[in-house]
Amino acid sequence: MASRLTRSTRAGWAFALPGFALITTFIILPFFFAFYLSLTNQRLISPNPTEFVGLDNYRNLLSLSVLTLEPERDESGAVLRDADGEILYPRVRTITRNPEFPQYRGMREWFRWQSGDTATVVVASDVVFWKALTNTLTFVLFIVPLQGGGALLLALLINQKLRGINVFRTIYFMPVVISIVVISLLWRFIYDGSDGLLNAILSALSFGLFEPVDWLGQPETALGSIIVMSAWQAVGFHMVIWLSGLQTISPTLYEVAAIEGASKWQTFRYVTWPGLRNTAILVLIVITMQAFALFAQIDVMTNGGPLDSTQTLVFQAVERGYGKQDISGGSTISVILFFMVLAISLTQRFLTRERT
């Protein structure tokens, strides 16, 4: 027994070593270096010497504070309101740029809510980072069901024995084959607010009732537009993964279900879905990982705008590290992203573990 294990160990290492060595050299080592950089004030290139700054970068990135604002009152103590009837509050900059409150210096408002007459404002030292974080999480939250679920529906649709079904399958897969940069360029034409194709089609379908929308130019629709386009591009790939999973389900099970008179929905729920378990895990994990790396579409289409509605973590990391030559700041975002995704993926694995 012991000798068999020893043999396996040597052979095991022999098989795994090339791969492991390459991945260590070209991914793990640079990542550790990036981690080290996040603890310094390293610039991309600079005559100033590099200094170790510890967790300063993290503190600058993640600092949050809460301010409570009292409404402006006139002499009699009544609350002042503006033309729309909204309560007037002092401007946040009167506090953050006030020499009496140095702890708020350089912070900006992230969001606020009102309870009664007072407004509670959350200020952050790096609002763009927090917006990038929430946008990235929103993107992931929406794209997983859209892309994963959409792919499953497509796979079910394609999984029919019809003549020429492969033609359709190829067409559905075609966007995957094209580079995301190319897709983004094409969709920029399609999403154009004044004479884009999407507006033209929707207008035609609704007989002129539909008002053209500036899809990429409004904060409310920009991220959604990118989500739809990204899902459109990648859904074909996951469709193929679902398909290969569907085709491993034994036809005898389907025959049994048909004999027992099960409905379409029941067949799906009790025969198809359980057989897709492993595939589902693969699809879920892959989509999630790729979603966190959202970058190319933003770079080509919106540059993080409008009003930071399409900022993402990787985009910010590249913008800071490379664009603003602050490689330590960019690395800090990368490290935070890594730990966040690690936590999420561990949670995913825990939730989808085999329950015996």
Added chain:
Amino acid sequence: MRPMTLAGILAGTTLLATGAAAQTEISLWYHGAGNEVESSIINQIIDDFNAGQGDWAVSIESFPQESYNDSVVAAALAGNLPCIIDVDGPVMPNWAWSGYMQPLGLDEAKVADFLPTTIGRWDGEIYSVGLWEAAVAMITRRSTMQKYGIRIPTLDAPWTQDELTTALTDLKASGDFEYPLDVGMAWTGEWYPYAFSPFLQSFGGDIVDRSTYQTAEGVLNGDAAIAFGEWWQSLFESDLTPGTSQDPADRDNGLIEGKYAIQWNGNWAGAAIVEAFGDDVLFLPAPDFGNGPVIGAGSWQFGISSTCEHPDGARAFIEHALQDQYLTAFSDGIGLIPSTASAAAASKLYNEDGLMSVFFDLSAEQALVRPVTPGYVVAAKVFEKALADIANGADVADALDAAADEINTDIARNGGYGH
């Protein structure tokens, strides 16, 4: 990270006394890949130089303009820079300070009659010289101005802010155009600071305080700047100009196709417009928002990298390229202003009767270079974002405050950038 060390300078001349044979190779990087006109002219300059003397042979590597700066920075990191590099004017201080470039060592007399904004100076030395200058103007048709009764401004009497607003509102009310003005929000990147900081400067603000270059407080978020920001925002709120989601194709063709009445555009786009409008074309000076009219300046210039082992040869090439005939060739080819008056007189577009001759005067009178500081690289990006955010409806004072804060932080983090 190791600071880049200056390479030893080759003493004296080459050792090749035997004549024709071995020319020492010097590498040159240029941003013109994909641009056939620029490429053919620069190749001609190189061929002439290589054939005209036996010591040096220049070889060129072309890069797409968009990613040229990234390629150079990456090469600098890896210690792989060529001898001669092409550098965009406002970026040069950053590259010089970072150690990628060495002083040009050029005789001042040789560039005495060059437009001052074509000479890149940092720390008291000349680091780069340009073969042309770029300028921006309000481009429109004479017939449009006449049709709507808009006064045609001159260099001495430019539009005031009120005149501009009235003109734009009238044009919009007529319904003949999709937008009365097109400032070019589709061209993200260096266009924003280059084209729009002149407006800020005309209001009395600036990207950074040029007396010390240590802070942007008060210049980027002071009263003058806020006035600029509010005017800027009003352009988009009143639909006077397309916003950040402008289709780049519209930017290229909108004026010619009649979608826009007036376009704030540079002389590199002028050639196509002149071809379309002929004599009807008008290149109008920038408006005066209170502090004098201003346009941007500083375009691509040649410099020598710090790791170049043959700066003599590099300098020889650059001096060769600065001859009038080449300045004229570039001007005729891509429509930009030649650096000397004599080259301008010999060019198609900028001679006395040339359709774009007004640009030469515009550049001489109104041009203000972007802040000459290594911190410009970051300041430009910060300013670009502020402009985009304000255009999209963000609070003006907050956006400018944030920009000023970010620029100040960056300057502090870099130890004042060597000022």
Added chain:
Amino acid sequence: MALVSPQNSGLRLASRYAALALVAVVFAFPLVFMVVSSLKPDQQLLRDTSSLRAFLPVGDISLDNYLAAFDRAPIGRFMLNSVIVTVVTVTLSVIICSLAAFSFVYMNWTGRDAILSVVLATLIIPFETIAVPLLLMVSRLPWLGMEGIEWGWLNTYHVQIVPWIVDALTVFLFVQYFKDLPTELIEAARAEGASWFQIYRRVVMPLSGPVLATAIILKSLKMYNEQYLWPLIVVQDEAHRPIMVGLGYFFQLNVAWGELMAYLTLISVPVLVFYLVLQRAFIASIASTGVKG
């Protein structure tokens, strides 16, 4: 194969095809737009984008854009570079990653679980975040070339290949697939005294048609389509540039939209053809591996 039994009624059949066709339009329209636009001159191209004419090859149709695109950029060179990089990377990747996955799934060795976790964890690291440290590293690495040891990997093919050979996704794909193969075959082969490598080569890999096809397609797409930032910073000469960096050639002072569309079409065609060819093999291998009970 699991399938939905077809209805014989003509109407049901027609409606199925209609549904499939409608979905097909959604997936095909931007690509039709791209190809059709590449045949039009710039002015017409831009005017047509606001109407259905964008999908119709009407008006001034010609191949002028293609000819002009070849003048503007050395497209053949770029595509050759991309193909070389892709083919070499994918071949090495499939071999090395499947070997590693094999050892993770079938062999029992100390440190196996820890190493596997570490490898899978790298799935999370987006490339952009390690780009600069990697650049600094490769500019100092040695390489055994034709003329002996050369220092620095810049401006080569191997700098575009070696860092990309192993990636966590490919390993993950193989691992998941191997886990699903019946272990009786392996155990039988071990009982007969076969070496691990023989088992790998003669038992497991022949059964791995589907995952091989998937891994090859996925990796090829990534290497061909997504290589932009890395080649941009490590390759400074035109001789080694891949296609996505060449895209910048079309975005000079005035964007040549028609030529751009021609370029996009040209670079997309090989991938499509490759996929079509591989797809047949893919289907064939699914049919042959049969069903797992």
